[in-house]
Amino acid sequence: MKLKTKLANVQTWQEDPGEPPIERTPIQRQTPEMGRPPLPVAVAGEVPAESGDYPGSTEFRYWVAADAMSRASEFWGPLMPAGTTWNRNVDKVLTAQLDSGDDLNAYYDGQGVRFFKQTVAGVTVHSGESPDVVCHEVGHAVLDALRPQFWGVLSAEVGALHESFGDMSAILASLSVGALADEVLIETQGNPTRSSRLSRLAEQLGWAIRQIAPTAVDPDCLRNAANNYFYRDPVTLRPNEPASLLSSEVHSFSRVFTGAFLEALAGIFFQQPSRDGKALVEAGHIMGRLLVDALLATPVVPAMYAQVAAHTLAADKADYDGAYGMALRSAFIRHGILSPSDAVTAAEAAPQHMAAITGATPGRGAQLATITVPAERYGLTESFAVSTPAEQPRFAVAGADPAIGSLTPVDPERAAETFVEDLFRQGRVAVAEELLTPNAAVVDTTRTRTHAITRESSGALVLDRLLFI
Ligand SMILES: [Zn+2]
Incomplete structure (x- = not known):
């Protein structure tokens, strides 16, 4: 054969x-x-x-x-x-x-x-x-x-x-x-x-x-x-x-x-x-x-x-x-x-x-807790929600303190808010025209937007990811 x-x-x-x-x-x-x-x-x-x-x-x-x-x-x-x-x-x-x-x-x-x-x-x-x-x-x-x-x-x-x-x-x-x-x-x-x-x-x-x-x-x-x-x-x-x-x-x-x-x-x-x-x-x-x-x-x-x-x-x-x-x-x-x-x-x-x-399986995980970011912080017409890294840690560990021992991790809300601030400063957030006040702090840039403020079916605004570069 x-x-x-x-x-x-x-x-x-x-x-x-x-x-x-x-x-x-x-x-x-x-x-x-x-x-x-x-x-x-x-x-x-x-x-x-x-x-x-x-x-x-x-x-x-x-x-x-x-x-x-x-x-x-x-x-x-x-x-x-x-x-x-x-x-x-x-x-x-x-x-x-x-x-x-x-x-x-x-x-x-x-x-x-x-x-x-x-x-x-x-x-x-x-x-x-x-x-x-x-x-x-x-x-x-x-x-x-x-x-x-x-x-x-x-x-x-x-x-x-x-x-x-x-x-x-x-x-x-x-x-x-x-x-x-x-x-x-x-x-x-x-x-x-x-x-x-x-x-x-x-x-x-x-x-x-x-x-x-x-x-x-x-x-x-x-x-x-x-x-x-x-x-x-x-x-x-x-x-x-x-x-x-x-x-x-x-x-x-x-x-x-x-x-x-x-x-x-x-x-x-x-x-x-x-x-x-x-x-x-x-x-x-x-x-x-x-x-x-x-x-x-x-x-x-x-x-x-x-x-x-x-x-x-x-x-x-x-x-x-x-x-x-x-x-x-x-x-x-x-x-x-x-x-x-x-x-x-x-x-x-x-x-x-x-x-x-x-025992872990793919796709695991419940909906994460959200917080509201106030509209006035970035000169927008409406506040928006963001998901926070708010699950319960399994191990009581954190990154190293440069001197000795470990750092105290920030709370999930602060981790989320500082990341949002970074995204706005880097010009990574797409915001629809109608959500901007005349004094909005949305950085004008040609950079690829990784995130966008979008309206959910409930009518609420959320900051969600568009892509990973
Ligand atoms: Zn990448």
């Missing part, structure tokens, strides 16, 4: 095209299978021929995006609890639109993922041509499938956690592609906490943004996971800073959690019997499983980073009998996500919360 073998191959970038001029060589991959449950993906438009494409062509970009969409789906899919589906208004299949207009941007809008292009210094940069960027956006959709509550809650720390999950998705989904893990170990001399093409996220998009706004992103990429940012309560941070400083802006603040994640990943890798590329890929799978299990069960609270960290320690106890506790505690302590004393407290309390972690 003649066996039908699949010979088709496509070309793609390993994890990013890199900074111009492009010196990287595309890699060969088997034609992606995009419809796999539980997280089927697609790329809009006609499917081009599989081979013979070259960087710069529409066909090449199609396969880069298709391969990246499917690698994220294939990484996260097996880790999803039974019954997980895409959320919100995604129509069964998460579809990428590759040419959504002129911008240096990409986003997940609860329907699909969108990518843009812009010509900078003579180079046209397509955000959808970077597997890092594609896997980041799919990461938003994956976390939204797991925890729809995170979408609308007004909290800098929850928003930053979503951004960090996007970056962790980029790192984890690409780790097993081609020889990336081996190359990273060569580049870092066996220590993946060091800066490498794995830790440097979206080098090409970062380069393009730097041509226009030199201090807006890291000097060598969009965001580098190899960093030493130490936790601060975002309520105490400014809403904007140059990239070298931490701000409460969600992408900036996400770097604290992603930095701890990279150290945890490396710590788990160091514990593997052979410290080779295969071991690094295996560490990635362990880390992915711990994150999914922890995030499924974490209540929505103001000190969200510390709460997720404590749940990760409990997930390690439940999934791996605590094998990676030291690696995880070290990473969270070094980045101030847990104080040393809270790391001890969380580890001690972890066994009694294992059942909550193994």
Whole structure:
């Protein structure tokens, strides 16, 4: 009997095209299978021929995006609890639109993922041509499938956690592609906490943004996971800073959690019997499983980073009998996500919360409590409601005080109000003309709006999310 073998191959970038001029060589991959449950993906438009494409062509970009969409789906899919589906208004299949207009941007809008292009210094940069960027956006959709509550809650720390999950998705989904893990170990001399093409996220998009706004992103990429940012309560941070400083802006603040994640990943890798590329890929799978299990069960609270960290320690106890506790505690302590004393407290309390972690299901969560923001604060004609991170913490933990011990978390109402203030100052809120008084404090900007004040069927106004960038 003649066996039908699949010979088709496509070309793609390993994890990013890199900074111009492009010196990287595309890699060969088997034609992606995009419809796999539980997280089927697609790329809009006609499917081009599989081979013979070259960087710069529409066909090449199609396969880069298709391969990246499917690698994220294939990484996260097996880790999803039974019954997980895409959320919100995604129509069964998460579809990428590759040419959504002129911008240096990409986003997940609860329907699909969108990518843009812009010509900078003579180079046209397509955000959808970077597997890092594609896997980041799919990461938003994956976390939204797991925890729809995170979408609308007004909290800098929850928003930053979503951004960090996007970056962790980029790192984890690409780790097993081609020889990336081996190359990273060569580049870092066996220590993946060091800066490498794995830790440097979206080098090409970062380069393009730097041509226009030199201090807006890291000097060598969009965001580098190899960093030493130490936790601060975002309520105490400014809403904007140059990239070298931490701000409460969600992408900036996400770097604290992603930095701890990279150290945890490396710590788990160091514990593997052979410290080779295969071991690094295996560490990635362990880390992915711990994150999914922890995030499924974490209540929505103001000190969200510390709460997720404590749940990760409990997930390690439940999934791996605590094998990676030291690696995880070290990473969270070094980045101030847990104080040393809270790391001890969380580890001690972890066994009694294992059942909550193994029993968590996707889409969990009740309606969050809301508060009303007065109309006059922003010069509007009507007050509006916002959701607050007001669930009961499972672990009594918070971020580290730079001096000693832990900070006292702010109450959920203050966490929400300061985030709303940040969004208005950053020009991220879309407000309809008829809601503005002549003296409204709505910043006039061409920036992409992430939030909008909308009227519910009850007639009340709410500030809700439009998209994750
Ligand atoms: Zn994002």
